Amino acid sequence: MIQKSNATVEVNLAKLKKNLQALRSYLDEDTRVMSVVKADAYGHGAVEVASTLEPMVEAFAVNDIHEGIELRKQDITKPILVFEVPQKTTASQYRVHNLTATVSAKEHFDWLPNGTSYHLNFDTGMGRLGFSPEESERVLSLMEENQNLFCTGLYSHFATADSPESDFVTEQHHLFTKIREQFPGKLSAHVANTGATAFYSSEQFDMVRLGIGLYGYAPGKTNIEGIKPILQWKSNLVQIKPIIEESPVSYGATWQAPSDGNLGVIPVGYDDGLKRSLSEELTVRIGGEKYPLVGNITMNYSMVFLGDDKYKPGTSVELLYAESDARDWASKIDTIPYEILTSINPKIPREYIL
Template identity: 35%
Template structure:
């Protein structure tokens, strides 16, 4: 099979180990819904979903119906939950491909009920409560009325009640606790009206680490499953499963005073050797890393110099005896040296989620 020298390696054993560690951290009544949206945070949605299912996971979390269609066409038969409010254009796919969805508004209830009834299908829905993040969901005071509308709407089944925390990764847990209290009030209000959802869930990776006993019947780990804790210096047993490698494509000698790449942002201070690597911002290596990033070649860090291009970047290797075809590592281990997605995120003052999800589809994922 054809592949590029630029590729991602996914460590399946590490993924399986991370899933087991997360399961062991949860109480017996809580199952995992593996979040595989955004191409499994850049790790490969089909491959990671299959491994998760092999490890006993029954629910997969997605962001758009198209991701559910992709999974179904790949033969994935686990329960799928759409965790963003469905758009009108997605309703047919939700019904056709047996996708569960959150519900955030009356109009969607009516339209989804009509379509489900037309197709003689029942769609499982999860009522989403806006407990304070103010992104999606119904207001807490609307929860009972919305739940009553759902259970009286033909073709719909109220499978779950859920919310999402805004600050679960913060040291100050007061707002998370406030959100949890509001959610519990909503759940109790439904129960008081004789409405009992099958499932209730609130917990992303940070929440399931902080309050594993309180996150409900489903936990929704995302990046923690792929090896990064959202809370610094916690849950260090999990290991990153992704490595990003390329190879030296060409070598050229330049003289002192000569420049490299667009804009001539790098001027050589002495005679040196420039290695060209076939990876660029079209692959997810942000242009904003230009002049700040190092890569690893034969266990040694070398600076990426000049502006990162769409398809290539250049590395100053000095007088090192490096040949064309030598492996170049941007994320992962090379010799005794190591660099993580967190390291790249620190340079850009962002989060590792952004680094891994940015790795584009044209970069092959190889499962080992």
């Protein structure tokens, strides 16, 4: 993959470790952690994140088999659970690369080659993938009929654990508990995500799946004490030009200069993950000072009004930083930090701070 040269993403691995430690404080001593590194670790770099966390966690989770294979090729040895529905064309790769499949429908037993390990996925209210609770006995029979495959766990997904005191979490937990009681005790069981880990102390079972919290964000509006964002996004000014009062900027001419001054051009646009819907909503930081992005964000560029201040081309620009992080961006366009983080173009180089 050819990397871009217009920006850099800095990922602080020391803060990553501290976030894990903070989240572990919510867990029972013997509760294991599965680190979720799908979508390139939410845009942070799956290989580097997994390599950093491997001595500190018991397992990893990815979305698709290709993500799992990438980790194996980079010498990640801990168990890796693949969330996606198994595909006939790639099913053989689970065993080749020692990956754990997810089985959520009867036909998946037929697609997986002998010797494959798997976890069962039950739908307790997420309304996405998984067997229904009413199918528990049937699933037990399928397990017995397919002893050439190795079931090592079962799991479900909470739908509302991002909100403390959700009655629906209690309902899902009750359902999953009843399902768990029907299966052999040797199987691992996990349903709690970051929100359930921090907000619901009784939902842990023997393993939790930590995702967004590792990267420094709570899954909803309620903060989680002790975690901090680990990613910063930086670019630079490529051109500075004078602008006169009432001069329009960018497509649509929706913004006009409030006074004479200087306009800075940043070589980052929506192709890089700086969403167009954030136009005229953000401030960036240059030389310790905050300045507004103005006009519509374009595919490859965005503009900043500098007022009377002047900077040289090449001056660093902070896009995502402590006072303007993914949660702040998300609140401006009614989305979630997950979307902001995973939208950052993977071609932008990631630099890692130990």
